[in-house]
Amino acid sequence: xxxxxxxxxxxxxxxxxxxxxxxxxxxxxxxxxxxxxxxxxxxxxxxxxxxxxxxxxxxxxxxxxxxxxxxxxxxxxxxxxxxxxxxxxxxxxxxxxxxxxxxxxxxxxxxxxxxxxxxxxxxxxxxxxxxxxxxxxxxxxxxxxxxxxxxxxxxxxxxxxxxxxxxxxxxxxxxxxxxxxxxxxxxxxxxxxxxxxxxxxxxxxxxxxxxxxxxxxxxxxxxxxxxxxxxxxxxxxxxxxxxxxxxxxxxxxxxxxxxxxxxxxxxxxxxxxxxxxxxxxxxxxxxxxxxxxxxxxxxxxxxxxxxxxxxxxxxxxxxxxxxxxxxxxxxxxxxxxxxxx
Amino acid sequence: xxxxxxxxxxxxxxxxxxxxxxxxxxxxxxxxxxxxxxxxxxxxxxxxxxxxxxxxxxxxxxxxxxxxxxxxxxxxxxxxxxxxxxxxxxxxxxxxxxxxxxxxxxxxxxxxxxxxxxxxxxxxxxxxxxxxxxxxxxxxxxxxxxxxxxxxxxxxxxxxxxxxxxxxxxxxxxxxxxxxxxxxxxxxxxxxxxxxxxxxxxxxxxxxxxxxxxxxxxxxxxxxxxxxxxxxxxxxxxxxxxxxxxxxxxxxxxxxxxxxxxxxxxxxxxxxxxxxxxxxxxxxxxxxxxxxxxxxxxxxxxxxxxxxxxxxxxxxxxxxxxxxxxxxxxxxxxxxxxxxx
Numbered sequence: 026x027x028x029x030x031x032x033x034x035x036x037x038x039x040x041x042x043x044x045x046x047x048x049x050x051x052x053x054x055x056x057x058x059x060x061x062x063x064x065x066x067x068x069x070x071x072x073x074x075x076x077x078x079x080x081x082x083x084x085x086x087x088x089x090x091x092x093x094x095x096x097x098x099x100x101x102x103x104x105x106x107x108x109x110x111x112x113x114x115x116x117x118x119x120x121x122x123x124x125x126x127x128x129x130x131x132x133x134x135x136x137x138x139x140x141x142x143x144x145x146x147x148x149x150x151x152x153x154x155x156x157x158x159x160x161x162x163x164x165x166x167x168x169x170x171x172x173x174x175x176x177x178x179x180x181x182x183x184x185x186x187x188x189x190x191x192x193x194x195x196x197x198x199x200x201x202x203x204x205x206x207x208x209x210x211x212x213x214x215x216x217x218x219x220x221x222x223x224x225x226x227x228x229x230x231x232x233x234x235x236x237x238x239x240x241x242x243x244x245x246x247x248x249x250x251x252x253x254x255x256x257x258x259x260x261x262x263x264x265x266x267x268x269x270x271x272x273x274x275x276x277x278x279x280x281x282x283x284x285x286x287x288x289x290x291x292x293x294x295x296x297x298x299x300x301x302x303x304x305x306x307x308x309x310x311x312x313x314x315x316x317x318x319x320x321x322x323x324x325x326x327x328x329x330x331x332x333x334x335x336x337x338x339x340x341x342x343x344x345x346x347x348x349x350x351x352x353x354x355x356x357x358x359x360x361x362x363x364x365x366x
Numbered sequence: 367x368x369x370x371x372x373x374x375x376x377x378x379x380x381x382x383x384x385x386x387x388x389x390x391x392x393x394x395x396x397x398x399x400x401x402x403x404x405x406x407x408x409x410x411x412x413x414x415x416x417x418x419x420x421x422x423x424x425x426x427x428x429x430x431x432x433x434x435x436x437x438x439x440x441x442x443x444x445x446x447x448x449x450x451x452x453x454x455x456x457x458x459x460x461x462x463x464x465x466x467x468x469x470x471x472x473x474x475x476x477x478x479x480x481x482x483x484x485x486x487x488x489x490x491x492x493x494x495x496x497x498x499x500x501x502x503x504x505x506x507x508x509x510x511x512x513x514x515x516x517x518x519x520x521x522x523x524x525x526x527x528x529x530x531x532x533x534x535x536x537x538x539x540x541x542x543x544x545x546x547x548x549x550x551x552x553x554x555x556x557x558x559x560x561x562x563x564x565x566x567x568x569x570x571x572x573x574x575x576x577x578x579x580x581x582x583x584x585x586x587x588x589x590x591x592x593x594x595x596x597x598x599x600x601x602x603x604x605x606x607x608x609x610x611x612x613x614x615x616x617x618x619x620x621x622x623x624x625x626x627x628x629x630x631x632x633x634x635x636x637x638x639x640x641x642x643x644x645x646x647x648x649x650x651x652x653x654x655x656x657x658x659x660x661x662x663x664x665x666x667x668x669x670x671x672x673x674x675x676x677x678x679x680x681x682x683x684x685x686x687x688x689x690x691x692x693x694x695x696x697x698x699x700x701x702x703x704x705x706x707x
Contacts, residue, residue: 169552174517176552183551210524211510211517216569216604220593221562228557248600252561252593258629259589262655262666263557288599294635314603325603 026343027366028329029350029357030083032201032247032283032307033091033132036098037078038120039070046099049113053105063116071123078311080131086329088308092354093121094135094166098214100205102140103173107148111139114152122160133357134162135201140171142178147188157196163356165193167200167244169226174209174218181226182233190239197355199243199281202226215313223251227280231264231272236279243279243353245305249286249295257298273300281353283307284328284345287314289321292331296345305353306332306346367684368707369670370691370698371424373542373588373624373648374432374473377439378419379461380411387440390454394446404457412464421472423651427670432651433695434462435476435507439555441546443481444514448489452480455493463501474698475503476542481512483519488529498537504697506534508541508585510567515550515559522567523574531580538696540584540622543567556654564592568621572605572613577620584620584694586646590627590636598639614641622694624648625669625686628655630662633672637686646694647673647687 041064048061083091095117102110114137121134136156138149146167156162167189170176179185181202193200204222205214212218223246236242246253253260261272269275281303286292295304307328314325323330332345351358382405389402424432436458443451455478462475477497479490487508497503508530511517520526522543534541545563546555553559564587577583587594594601602613610616622644627633636645648669655666664671673686692699 176515176517176550178552180552209517211519211521211566211570213569213573213604216572216601217562217566220565220597220600221558224561224565224593225552225558228554229552231557232554249596252565252596255590255593255596255632255635256561256627258627258632258659258666259561259655260557261661262628262657262659263554265657266655286597286599287603288639290635290639291596291599294596294631297631298629314600314607316603316606318599318603320602325599 027090027347027361028088029306029347030088030091030308030310031245031305031350032285032309033079033093034096034309034311035093035121035124036096036311037074038096039064039066039074041066041070042116042120043099045116046113049109050104053109063119066120068123068127071127075124075128080128082310083131086327088329090130091132092135092164092357093124093132095121095137097166097203098206100137100166100168102168102171102205103142103208105141107139107141107144110141111152114139118152118156118160118162125161133360134160135164135166136162138165138167140168142172145188146186149189150192153189153192154196157198157356161360163354163360164198165200166203168204169202169222170204173205174207174212180229180233182229182235190242194239194241199245199353201245201247203247219248219313220251223248224253227251227253227260230276230280231260231269232267236276243281245281245283245353247283247285247307247309249284249291250282250299254282254295254298277303281305281349284332285309286331287325287328288318289331289334292328292335296335296337301341301344302349304345305349368431368688368702369429370647370688371429371432371649371651372586372646372691373626373650374420374434375437375650375652376434376462376465377437377652378415379437380405380407380415382407382411383457383461384440386457387454390450391445394450404460407461409464409468412468416465416469419652421469424472427668429670431471432473433476433505433698434465434473436462436478438507438544439547441478441507441509443509443512443546444483444549446482448480448482448485451482452493455480459493459497459501459503466502474701475501476505476507477503479506479508481509483513486529487527490530491533494530494533495537498539498697502701504695504701505539506541507544509545510543510563511545514546515548515553521570521573523570523576531583535580535582538582540586540694542586542588544588560589560654561592564589565594568592568594568601571617571621572601572610573608577617584622586622586624586694588624588626588648588650590625590632591623591640595623595636595639618644622646622690625673626650626667627672628666628669629659630672630675633669633676637676637678642682642685643690645686646690
């Protein structure tokens with residue numbers, strides 16, 4: 026059995042990369058400054074940032090492979106404009122590609138998109154295509170709220186998003202629904218904005234008929250699906266009140282939850298309520314929550330421990346750890362098969 | 367043991383009441399229209415609306431008493447202006463008072479506030495005081511987002527809210543944190559906006575030091591605390607990362623969750639994770655979700671069944687059903703004691 030972590034971020038990129046971002050934002054304020062260019066980063070700097078962090082923890086915790094994307098909170102789609110977002114996304118994705126090239130057995134790329142408030146998401150199609158076709162990435166992170174907490178884009182079931190979905194279907198890649206930082210003081214990024222976005226996206230999917238239009242479109246809703254599994258009765262009841270089909274057929278052939286839920290009772294609920302075929306192992310490492318749980322003496326985000334503690338037969342555990350990810354990310358499966366895995 | 371439902375709404379008010387609201391909104395568009403006045407509603411109309419709905423279900427399901435407030439989704443703080451919100455809140459609260467006078471053993475009043483976007487919440491102090499001192503209400507519903515989904519008010523830990531909190535403390539009444547309808551297409555009201563607001567409020571309380579400033583201030587976060595119990599590990603970990611005290615002392619002496627979680631696994635998680643002293647029985651009846659769960663053959667919002675199915679000793683069950691509510695709502699306790707209960 027392979028253990029595939031579907032949710033990892035390069036939160037530890039070398040400082041020069043973040044400096045490029047700061048130069049970008051400074052340049053926006055003062056266009057007389059020189060046009061910033063992506064940082065020159067050595068392989069050694071990348072190795073150090075990975076080997077002391079994500080790779081070390083991946084190995085210490087017993088995972089085999091991480092679907093690796095740029096730091097979500099730093100996507101910052103609400104900052105700057107389309108050109109700035111585009112250059113930043115490209116630099117972030119290129120850096121992921123370098124990590125993947127250095128550690129091809131441990132990391133597979135998932136891309137950031139050059140979204141920008143008020144800009145059609147269709148403009149992100151090019152970067153998705155580049156990342157998938159040229160860089161070999163297997164998925165993307167799609168931000169349902171590029172405004173960073175003002176929620177002024179159309180819902181995910183709106184036709185606004187369809188050109189992007191068409192490309193996802195054509196490339197056969199799923200999207201993780203993932204917001205970035207919050208610039209709204211009401212929403213703490215990882216404590217409210219992330220979880221709210223997960224809950225919001227799921228309810229939007231209930232309201233619409235997106236998967237009638239795109240039967241093969243697939244989304245991963247991270248952070249254990251936000252509030253959804255805990256309120257599964259509410260969502261089943263709301264689907265009924267809204268005259269939608271049962272959730273199992275209306276959206277659960279297309280929507281998946283990861284396991285970024287940082288305590289045993291939450292994971293127990295997830296596995297009790299949600300069909301195991303819809304659960305993908307993930308850790309969000311590193312990480313929204315980096316500390317040690319004083320109740321267990323273990324890291325909060327060592328989610329593998331919670332899965333291992335579930336009373337599952339081996340075949341079921343393998344669905345969560347490996348088989349669901351290979352089904353939801355067919356390009357990952359192809360890549361693994363090419364390696365004889 | 368008394369069974370106290372801390373979360374009931376007058377969602378079935380006679381049509382004339384809603385017509386007054388429509389006249390209000392029409393008058394806003396065309397001030398040449400006559401100034402609308404609250405509807406004349408007969409006792410019989412109120413009796414019918416209650417006896418066929420909330421009272422019938424309260425009795426059928428075996429509860430004794432409901433903390434009863436105006437329909438939350440109809441508070442509509444985002445519509446109109448301060449004067450309109452004020453007249454509407456007053457009419458809604460007066461109607462609750464009439465229900466309470468007709469069925470004093472079955473309903474106790476909780477008030478709507480005349481909030482309005484951009485208007486200091488201090489302006490709601492008068493209506494709170496009227497409802498508590500003159501009408502005998504025991505709590506209020508406080509809307510953290512009077513904009514209806516644009517979230518442009520300061521967070522609940524901001525000093526903006528302090529004058530209102532001072533009055534709550536003086537009157538010794540708690541607030542349920544409860545948004546109204548959503549005018550943001552991203553947020554389905556009962557499926558996303560409500561749950562997001564619950565999660566958001568809790569994270570705001572973690573970020574601040576509100577209960578150091580107001581040690582006796584109390585909030586009920588409805589809908590089982592939004593996403594919070596499911597992500598309890600995340601919140602414990604975030605409090606630690608933010609250098610806050612442990613949740614138990616930082617806010618769980620002041621924050622309570624109701625049981626409006628519409629399936630057994632959700633209630634099981636709630637009772638497993640959250641101290642039983644912080645859980646108040648509630649049904650949200652009637653009702654965000656009005657249908658029958660095909661998996662159980664019972665109504666989704668018959669939350670008493672889920673509590674009854676918890677493996678609790680009688681003393682613990684009584685905390686959830688009665689004692690916590692009497693502690694969190696001292697004016698309810700006083701009222702019951704005066705009746706020898």
